[in-house]
Amino acid sequence: MSSEEEDESIIGTKEYWDTLYEGELNNFNEFGDEGEIWFGKSILAKLIDTICQLVPNKETTTILDIGTGNGHVIQRLLRRGFVHLTGIDYSEKSIELARTQIGSNIKFQAIDMTASDTSSLNHFDIGIDKGTLDAILLCSSDQRKLKCEAYVDTVYRHIKNLLFLISCNWTRNELLEFFQPKFSLEREIETPTMLFGGQQGKTVTFLILKRND
Ligand SMILES: C[S@@+](CC[C@H](N)C(=O)[O-])C[C@H]1O[C@@H](n2cnc3c(N)ncnc32)[C@H](O)[C@@H]1O
DSSP: OOHHHTTSSSGGGGHHHHHHHHHHHHHHHHHOOOOOTTTTHHHHHHHHHHHHHOOOTTOOEEEEEESTTTHHHHOOOOTTTEEEEEEEESSSHHHHHHHHOOOOOOOEEOOOOOOOOOOOOEEEEEEEEEEEHHTTSSSSSSHHHHHHHHHHHHHHHHEEEEEEEEESSSSSHHHHHHTTTTTEEEEEEEOOOOEEETTEEOOOEEEEEEEEO
């Protein structure tokens, strides 16, 4: 195995997500289990509450959930009255799972956020990324810069206003560096901190980025 292959995490591969969502689909069909909520329920609640506070017009605002997984973010936004919701994921198994759980009235599309051609995707007022950029950047280190640039280009092409971004692998400053000059910081949302070796650190970073014209 080459050193490039060694530094690529299994979580950075599509096979990993296809297998995971195939299992989640079986669990949902058999036991009605919603599946994994990345970063836990309190971060999910904080995300949904923040969107509800900052996005007043639920009937007209268009929202894209980037890397929708089992679709639980869409599910919560639907319950809170949002209407124009779309979920995308590069795993076709995720799309099948989200459609099975939520129904065909919501648009779900299989799209790779790092592809150069994403013309089949619409334009949206708001984007949400909970853990998807983290997963994309678990590729081998020699591909990381290219993948990151491709992802930011896609977000820039399709998101007209704000991106709600939650990451557990990158700090606020690293994330801002990835997105500049296309997006700038609108607001950082407080998340739990922990003390380790005398230093205060965050387990999760939650940023709201604004698209620059
Ligand atoms: C950590 S999971 C987060 C799922 C969901 N957002 C959540 O909060 O539970 C990362 C998701 O990103 C998706 N993903 C990874 N790489 C992608 C890419 N290049 N384009 C689109 N989706 C991708 C995976 O299939 C997976 O559903």
